[in-house]
Amino acid sequence: MDKQQVFGSSYVDMPFFAANGTAQGESRPRARRRRRRAARCGGGDGDGGDMDGGGDPKKRRLTDEQVHGLELSFREERKLETGRKVHLAAELGLDPKQVAVWFQNRRARHKSKLMEEEFAKLKHAHDAAILHKCHLENELLRLKERLGATEEEVRRLRSAAGSHGASGNGGDAADAVGACGGSPSSSFSTGTCQQHPGFSGAGQLGPDDELMMCVPEYGGYADSSVVEWFSLYGLI
């Protein structure tokens, strides 16, 4: 199989055999310890063919130069055509199969990194959306309070006008409110927002625990205001 082919190929006697050696290791920023696991080499892991007769370890780290060359090539093009692979392998003293494997792993790392970045970005947007929702719900509470006070004032004025015998036709704004019958606020749902004592507007919230106190539930992503918020962040 391929395992035997890999270690029977030319790269075995190339300079990077010294990569894990003392000189190379000491040239790196942090000294690298060598740990021998020779005892395990003979252990039957069912992975026969690890040794190429000479007791060579199964894996060898690539040298910095080899990794650098591979990195440069990867930046140019993430896919690897046959010609490029063979050329790169010859140039770096590697087996073409090693180059292919390195590119596969490098693509996987790249993808993983991209996913991490994407996750962080989405989390940031999520937190911002939660904060925005909290602001909106607190604003709603304030508006409801004002509405209640206004309705109370209207009732008071009406009763005062009624006691003076006037048949109220001057209550324009008051009528408008009154026309709503059971008050518009009755159709509002305050949701689950609990007003935080120290919360009085934007810029007051920082840590997530405050967010959690403010908005104990995380549903409602279909809310159009949240969609707007996401679009503000350029996420959709």
Add this chain to the structure above:
DNA sequence: TTGTGTTTTACGACCTCC
């Protein structure tokens, strides 16, 4: 020095494309 967590190298299985 050692135990443990992370990174790197390598492989097999499976899929797609030519």
Add this chain to the structure above:
DNA sequence: GGAGGTCGTAAAACACAA
């Protein structure tokens, strides 16, 4: 059918705290 891709995983190499 072969070459090269992704995905999942094993294991060596390595870093580092205790």
